[in-house]
Amino acid sequence: MPATLPSLSDGTPARGVRAWRRPAAPAAPFPEAAFAPEALGARFQFVRELGRGGMGVVVLARDLELHRVVALKLQHPLMALDARARERFRREARIQAQLDHPGIVAVHGAGEVWLEGRALPWFAMAYVAGESLADRMQREGTLPHDEARRILLALLDALQHAHAAGVVHRDLKPENVLLARDGRVLLTDFGVAARPSHDDPRRSSADAGTPLWMAPEQFAGEHAIDGRTDLYALGALGFAMLAGRPPFQGPSARAIAVARLTTDAPTLAEWAPRAPRALTETLQRCLARDPAARWA
Incomplete structure (x- = not known):
């Protein structure tokens, strides 16, 4: 993909398009005891919950040692019972900590707290005051072309x-893109990230990612993924920002997978007719079913 996207001439969002609504995430039960003053040990003080999913919860906390607020990610106690799940959680922290870049949320530390007699892994990240791209898209539906371009360039x-x-x-989606109040765009959540040159070649990609944004090769369960897999998701994000909906939708993950594996992505220029042609063509190439047809 080119280092820059085409310049934009019109920032007017497309009309007559229903706003995208993110699917409701199941709220995993998380023991309230984890938020008690003594649960996070002497180092952290719980402030409020920021979000949760099936793997755990992210809370706003005060780091009393370093005198700053952090986004503290805690693994769900039930997940922490499994040694492989604990290692995946620690692996996420290690990978994200090694990616020193202003557009990737920084990791400040990792460790364990004790809850109900068991170790609960955590890692602390820089707290980003603002909102997620999912919040912005849910509120506004489509984004102005210049704003969509700015976000895409930062993610790229x-x-x-x-x-x-x-x-x-492997899991680029609106919920994992943070829009800071100061204008920064940051990528987070490397929980299913892959390192193709290091990972077990038998490891499947089918269980990694979110169906609305996954590349066809992820649905096929092929291990042969590379950066072009993320470019597909970037194209899907760009499509949604300009058109107000993801390129593929369906009643189930299976339906979305079948459509993505057997049909080409809808033509973005038809869904966002006011968008500059060069921009829609750039994103359309990201959405090619064959990775070889995407940007190198």
Whole structure:
């Protein structure tokens, strides 16, 4: 993909398009005891919950040792019972900590706290005051062309850094893009990231990612992924920002997978007719079913 996207002439969002609505994430039960003053040990003081998923919860906390607020990610106690799940959680922290880039959320430290007699892994990240791209898209539907372009360029720069380090994110989606109040765009959540040159070649990609944004090769369960897998997701994000909907939708992950594996992506120029042609063509190439047809 080129280092820069085409310049934009019109920032007017497309009309007559229903706003994209992110799917509701199941709220995993998380023991309230984890938020008690003594649960996070002497170092952290719980402030409020920021978000949760099936793997754990992210909370805003005060780091009393370093005198700053952090986004503290805690693994779910049930997940922490499994040694492989604990190692995946620690691996996420290590990978993200090694990616020193202004467009990737920094990791400040990792460790364990004790909850109900068991070790609960955590890692602390820089707290980004603002909102996620999912929040912005849910509120506004489509984004002005110049704003979409700015976000895409920032993500492209962060992804280029990760790819140069041998890391493929594999789960680029609106929820994992943070829009800071000061204008920065940051990529986070490397929980299913892959390092193709290091990982077990038998490891499947089918269980990694989010169906609305996954590349066809992820659905096929092929291990042969590389940076072009993330470029597909980047194209899907660009499509959604300009058109107000992801390129593929369906009643189930299976339906989305079948459509993505057997049909080409919809033509973005038809969904966002006011968008500059060079921009829609750039994103359309990201959405090619065959990785070889995408940007190198």
